Amino acid sequence: MTDKPTETITTEIWRETPEADNPFAAKDCFCAGYNVYDDLLKNASFIDYLFLLFKLEPPNTQQSVLLEGLAIALANPGPRDHSVRAAMSAGVGGSTHPSALIAALSVGAGNLGGAREVFHAVEYWRHCNTSLEAWQQYIKHPPQEGRADVWMPMEHLPGFDPNGVSCPTPVQQTLTYLATVSKTPCLGWLEKNRRQLEALAECPLAFSGIAAAALFDLDFSPEQAEMFYLLIRLPGAAVHALEQEKLGWRKYPFFADGFKLNP
Numbered sequence: 001m002t003d004k005p006t007e008t009i010t011t012e013i014w015r016e017t018p019e020a021d022n023p024f025a026a027k028d029c030f031c032a033g034y035n036v037y038d039d040l041l042k043n044a045s046f047i048d049y050l051f052l053l054f055k056l057e058p059p060n061t062q063q064s065v066l067l068e069g070l071a072i073a074l075a076n077p078g079p080r081d082h083s084v085r086a087a088m089s090a091g092v093g094g095s096t097h098p099s100a101l102i103a104a105l106s107v108g109a110g111n112l113g114g115a116r117e118v119f120h121a122v123e124y125w126r127h128c129n130t131s132l133e134a135w136q137q138y139i140k141h142p143p144q145e146g147r148a149d150v151w152m153p154m155e156h157l158p159g160f161d162p163n164g165v166s167c168p169t170p171v172q173q174t175l176t177y178l179a180t181v182s183k184t185p186c187l188g189w190l191e192k193n194r195r196q197l198e199a200l201a202e203c204p205l206a207f208s209g210i211a212a213a214a215l216f217d218l219d220f221s222p223e224q225a226e227m228f229y230l231l232i233r234l235p236g237a238a239v240h241a242l243e244q245e246k247l248g249w250r251k252y253p254f255f256a257d258g259f260k261l262n263p
Helices: 037-044 047-053 061-074 082-092 097-107 115-128 132-140 170-180 185-201 209-218 222-232 234-247
Strands: 016-018 020-030
Touching: 020 037, 020 047, 037 222, 047 061, 047 222, 061 170, 061 222, 082 097, 082 234, 097 185, 097 234, 115 132, 115 209, 115 222, 132 185, 170 185, 170 209, 185 209, 185 234
Parallel strands: none
Antiparallel strands: 016 020
C-alpha cells in the first residue's frame, strides 16, 4: 500500500481539487479563494477577474472602472504602433498566427513605448510620487539600468514620446477620463502638471506614461505593470495581423505608394 500523493504545487493564486475519477482533471478551481466556475463566472467581469489574478483581491468600484478604462485605451494601439506593425508584418508575410503575437510581444517589450518603459516609469512614480521637485531631480540624474546586458539604457524620460511634437488628443482624452473617474492621486496630479513635466522631459506625454501612473495608483509593482501592459495590448495586434493577412502586402499601410516591384 502506497501513501496518498501530496500536492507539490506552491502558489497563492490558484487551488484545485481533482475529479474523483481522474486526478489529472480539476473539479473545483479557486482563484485567491474564489470559486472560478461556481462564483466568478456568474458574478465577475473580465477586468475584475484580471485584477484578482494580479492582486489576489477583488477591486473596489473605483479600481474596476479605472482598470477597465485603461484596458480599453490600450487594447488596440493602432497600425502606427511598432508592436502592431510587427504583428501585421508577420501576418502579411505568411507567418503562423502565434508568430504574429510573438512578434508583437517582442517589439512591444522594449524601451520605446513598450512594456519596459512602463516598468521604468512606475519606478519613477515610486521614487517621485507627486513631487515636482523630485521629478526635476530624477530627470537630471536618472537611475541606471541594473541589467545592461539585457536592456539598453533609457534615452528619454519613461512615459514620454521622444519623437512626439505635442501631446496627442487620445492621450489627453484618456488622461482626463481616467483622472476624473478614478480620483486617484497620481493621475490627478499628472493631469494638472502634464505640461510642466513635458517641458522638463522636452517631449510629450505618451500612453505608456498614463499606463504607469494608473497602474501605480492601482498598487501594481513595476513587474506587474510591465506584464499587464504587454498583455492588454495584444488584442489590437491580433486583429490587425489577421486583417493584414487577408489584405496582402499591396495594401500594407504607409508602404504601397513608396514600393515599386521590378519585373
